[in-house]
Amino acid sequence: MLRSHGGRARAVRCGDLHIDVAFIAASIADEYGNCNGMLGKSAFGAMGFAYADAFHADNVIVITDNLQPYPVTPISIPQIYVDYVVQVDAIGDPAGIQTGTMQITRSPTRLNIAKNVVKFLAKAGIIKNGFSFQAGAGGTSLAVTKFLHEYMKKNGIVGDFVMGGITGYVVDMLHDGTIRKILDGQSFDLKAVESIANDEGHVEVSHIMFGDPHTCGCVVNRQHACFLGATEVDLNFNVNVNTHSDGLLLHGIGGHQDAAAGSDVTIITIPLLRGRVPVIRKEVTTVSTPGDTVDVIVTDRGIAVNPEREDLIEAVKGKMEIVDIEELYKKAISLVGEPKEPKFDDEIVAIIEYRDGTLLDVVRKVKE
Amino acid sequence: MLRSHGGRARAVRCGDLHIDVAFIAASIADEYGNCNGMLGKSAFGAMGFAYADAFHADNVIVITDNLQPYPVTPISIPQIYVDYVVQVDAIGDPAGIQTGTMQITRSPTRLNIAKNVVKFLAKAGIIKNGFSFQAGAGGTSLAVTKFLHEYMKKNGIVGDFVMGGITGYVVDMLHDGTIRKILDGQSFDLKAVESIANDEGHVEVSHIMFGDPHTCGCVVNRQHACFLGATEVDLNFNVNVNTHSDGLLLHGIGGHQDAAAGSDVTIITIPLLRGRVPVIRKEVTTVSTPGDTVDVIVTDRGIAVNPEREDLIEAVKGKMEIVDIEELYKKAISLVGEPKEPKFDDEIVAIIEYRDGTLLDVVRKVKE
Incomplete structure (x- = not known):
């Protein structure tokens, strides 16, 4: 489970x-x-x-x-x-606690994705005083945090809070006044640890307060944006973080579902291809986070917005190129061909529960 | 209730x-x-x-x-x-929040009672590094706090914490290092309010943590001493704080039961007489706090120790005069005569519940 x-x-x-x-x-x-x-x-x-x-x-x-x-x-x-x-x-x-993933990506592709996230939010008019977001600890998320920091500082914008998984990159924002508060459920590096012990504005919160949907309101509901990874995204904006395209169970869900459900704008940052494997699929191998909570897919080959988010599409119209997610899918296929689907046994090896307790998907055993 | x-x-x-x-x-x-x-x-x-x-x-x-x-x-x-x-x-x-009772008593009788509380604790060897106590806000309790502060400072003793109802007198102890921490369930004056907002060592605690007996452990259990008032005390060390000797319901229980049950040494500070009314009785009009949780009665005419506390009696033997509570009772009667008992109707106007939920006593309506 x-x-x-x-x-x-x-x-x-x-x-x-x-x-x-x-x-x-x-x-x-x-x-x-x-x-x-x-x-x-x-x-x-x-x-x-x-x-x-x-x-x-x-x-x-x-x-x-x-x-x-x-x-x-x-x-x-x-x-x-x-x-x-x-x-x-x-x-x-x-x-x-400070693992290899806690470094800003050096990949030009991923740095470009991160820049485009900030560009999209800026063009859509979302980055303004009070702007609050969830920061992650992946290399791309850290790059987004850094570029957001630079953008906000340059434009004199002061955010209300950052929620996370907190890193030194977020602590820098608190220290120079770019954000007023840090809400910290899990500290991801030693600079964050030092800060939570010493900085009045750096406050510990429980995972109940972070994301339990059965409360009077959790922090994710106050986030203007979150930046999340994915192993796959499909044409209905469903996101897989649990299995890879080979069908093998690899990851937990983390705060993915919670952040996606609560945030005003949920942005998935992915490359179009990983090696010769397309990341955008007709259907994800496993649904980890449902597509109706996912708003924007930022890839190295274009940005797609969930058609349900007419407001976002309208907001960036004429300011930034966005493409249909089908186009991104077709581009991937044209480069590497139709992906091979894994074959599954009947045996269920994991159940993916949605944050509210409903059954979202199951992971079956891959045939040898 | x-x-x-x-x-x-x-x-x-x-x-x-x-x-x-x-x-x-x-x-x-x-x-x-x-x-x-x-x-x-x-x-x-x-x-x-x-x-x-x-x-x-x-x-x-x-x-x-x-x-x-x-x-x-x-x-x-x-x-x-x-x-x-x-x-x-x-x-x-x-x-x-800062009422008239938040002043140190000016009564020489009560100041003397307060001095004797500190003397008793000192002679019994209880005031040493780590000493922790509950401070109240009555005039006598404040005087005890002040005298304890002076004694500890003079003797270089550093306490672990004061729990309360917190006043400026306790804040002074924190500020000069006589105690390490304040645990505050209710702030009793504006100096305490200012301190809880600014002093790292001044920490808010819930009344659950203060005294709920159905937890894994509440703060009162860690108190070496508490100093509590009473309207009456009886020969079995039962304490009344709810009614006066005229039988009329006047006060709530506050933290009285909790502090008495948890603290190593529970000290009741009372004058032997209030006007012509003896404060020590054969039986209290109402049992608010049971006698088996009460250890020492400090009056202006002598100190009585609960005979169950042989350890305390032993500790002060030869260092400080203590008397039998019967003696204190007799002294009061010899001065003002047998007290008149109020007459009660059958009608119950209040139920006194013990902190663990058991029924402790009832208060009946006084006959006109």
Whole structure:
């Protein structure tokens, strides 16, 4: 069962997903369980994932390598939810949160895609004071963040917040006043960790608050834009992030469904081809995020807008070239030919749940 | 139905007390409902009372006179619980939180009681590094806080935390390093309000965390001492805070039961007589806090220790005079004679619930 960040929080809170024991790593804790991930030698930043678990698990065990006198503050998970506190030598290496994907892409193709995202938003009149967005940590997303930062700074635009997966690129925006607040569910590099511990405007939020659709309102609903990746997109704007075109299950959903559903404008950044594999398909191998929540596809060979978004098409008319998604598909096919479809067994290896709990798709076993 | 702060949080959380609509005043809020009481012209400090209500009411309405752009931080009540936000001209006058009782007593009798509280704790070896206590806002409690501050500072003792009802007297302790942290469920004066907005070590806590006995552990359990008032105390150390000796219902319970149950040493500060009315009785008119949670009675005419606390009696033996509570009772009677008992109708006007939900006592209507 694969769920989005917000969908998992929803499932835990409503009882669909029962947790017997939650093990919560903390870089500082007191013996009653008040803890956070911001302080100490193993500081890793926001613990947005831990909230729903701590609130609802039958047993909550905080594991720390840094036990400090009561009371530890700031309090991310409060003592009232914590059954046990366990002290260990080391909870892990915080450098490990900073993986290879946390670098701005060097690919000219992808840099061009990122530039076109910012150009599209600018031409559509979306980047103005109060502009708020979700930043990711892929190489292209980081490039979008950097180019957005440059654009906003140059034009004196101040945004309300960035939600994320937070990186140093977003912290730079906070520090020079290009955005007022950072809402952080998971810190993606050590600069973000340092910032959440020290910057008043950098605030930890739970994944409940990030994206649980069964609340009185989650943060994604306030995002003007989000920039997301995909392994495939189809002619109905459905997005696959779970399998590759060979049908093999590879990725989780992350916050993809949540960000797409909530944001005013959901932008998918993809190359038209990966090697000799077209990324735009007639139908995606797996539906991870439904097409009616996806608005714009930015590729290296053109930008397509969901025909349902007449407002966006109207907004950029005459200012920027957009193409039909069928055209992008045909261009890909003309370059590499019709893609070979994988063959599947009947056996289901994964269920893709939508964030609200409905069944979205299944992943079947690929025939050897 | 009268409940303690912690008992009310418990009742709301477990469903004993169902809330249809919670109206939550906030001195700053955004249109999604993220709010606090720390910022803005009507800042009133901690909103510890509001948490259980916000988490469990069918409808949550935040009322503010200070609507600010999304997202408002720090977030006391998060948007995920808030159904509506209503803007009004003024939510109230914050000067009103600072009432006449928030002054140190000038009565030599009460100052003497306060001095004896500190003396008792010192002689018993309880005031040492890490010492943590609950401060109240009555004139005598404030004097205890002041004298404790002086004692700790003079002896180079650093406490872990003060929990309260927080006043400027406690803020002074934080500012000069006599305590490391303030845990604040309700701010009692404007100096406390200013501090909670600005001092990193001054942290807002919910009344759930303060005293709900149905959690994995509440703050009162970590208190070495608390200093509480009483309208009456009886020979079994039961305490009345709800009625006076005339039987009339006058007060709520506040955090009395919670602090008494949790703290290592619960100290009741009372004069032996109020006018010609003895404060120590054979039986209290109403049991608000059960005697088995009460340890020391400090009066202007002597100190009595609950005989169950052999450890405390042993600790101060030879260092400080303590008397039997019967002696204090006899002394009071010898001065003013046997007190007149009120006459009651059968009609019950109030039920006193213990913090864990059990029935503790009832208050009957006084016969005219």
